[in-house]
Amino acid sequence: MSRTLSFARLDYLTIKPYLTLKSMTLLLIVIAFVSFGTGEASMLIGMLMMYGTIYASYPFAVGEKNGIDTLYATLPLKKSNIVAGRYIFAIFLNISTGAVAFAVSAIIMPVLREGFNWKETLITVIICLFIFSVLESIQLPIYFKFGYAKAKFLAYLPLAFFPAAVITISAVAGKENSLEFLNNVILWAGENVLLTVIIAVVLWMLLLLSSGLLSYRFYKDRQF
Numbered sequence: 001m002s003r004t005l006s007f008a009r010l011d012y013l014t015i016k017p018y019l020t021l022k023s024m025t026l027l028l029i030v031i032a033f034v035s036f037g038t039g040e041a042s043m044l045i046g047m048l049m050m051y052g053t054i055y056a057s058y059p060f061a062v063g064e065k066n067g068i069d070t071l072y073a074t075l076p077l078k079k080s081n082i083v084a085g086r087y088i089f090a091i092f093l094n095i096s097t098g099a100v101a102f103a104v105s106a107i108i109m110p111v112l113r114e115g116f117n118w119k120e121t122l123i124t125v126i127i128c129l130f131i132f133s134v135l136e137s138i139q140l141p142i143y144f145k146f147g148y149a150k151a152k153f154l155a156y157l158p159l160a161f162f163p164a165a166v167i168t169i170s171a172v173a174g175k176e177n178s179l180e181f182l183n184n185v186i187l188w189a190g191e192n193v194l195l196t197v198i199i200a201v202v203l204w205m206l207l208l209l210s211s212g213l214l215s216y217r218f219y220k221d222r223q224f
Contacts, residue, residue, distance in 0.1 A: 003081045004085045007077065012089060028104065048100060049094065052096065053159070059089065063148075083215050083219055087212050098125045102125050145218035
């Protein structure tokens with residue numbers, strides 16, 4: 001377990017140079033501007049957490065570019081440690097960006113509308129966390145099987161496909177019906193916060209476990 005956590009920390013150190021105060025401030029300004037423009041705080045939460053998903057691929061890119069993956073093969077590291085560590089790192093990113101999104105929403109939402117509904121915001125963060133976990137659960141096995149250079153096109157397809165699917169469903173079902181359904185889901189979840197969190201955590205863990213096992217199956221057969 002210690003080696004797995006050490007590897008997750010190594011992934012963090014790998015992307016740390018990209019997490020500069022300047023880049024993070026610029027990102028928050030852009031997202032805040034979009035949120036003010038649309039009048040939707042949920043846009044802020046979704047965009048912030050999307051960047052967490054993008055950053056989850058950086059260790060693959062940096063490792064492949066600098067030949068670190070080949071180095072890992074020479075170290076006394078089990079491939080299961082590498083896979084588990086990378087998933088822990090991805091989870092850390094998701095939770096961190098979710099917490100930041102919640103905090104920033106608490107500042108911006110009173111400007112966009114009256115008051116700050118913490119339950120509604122928490123439910124939105126949980127929904128986004130689940131959505132991006134689904135996307136990452138598709139992406140990570142692809143990276144582990146093919147490597148970053150070969151897989152980046154396939155891996156980013158889910159990020160493009162999901163918004164397209166949402167737009168298509170909204171067009172077919174009607175924008176008003178889609179918004180009404182989404183509002184009903186959020187209202188139900190807001191009235192049943194504990195049950196919503198339990199269901200989300202169980203589904204989330206099953207999803208990550210299935211994806212992790214598939215990633216390990218692909219990665220243990222890769223040759224460097």
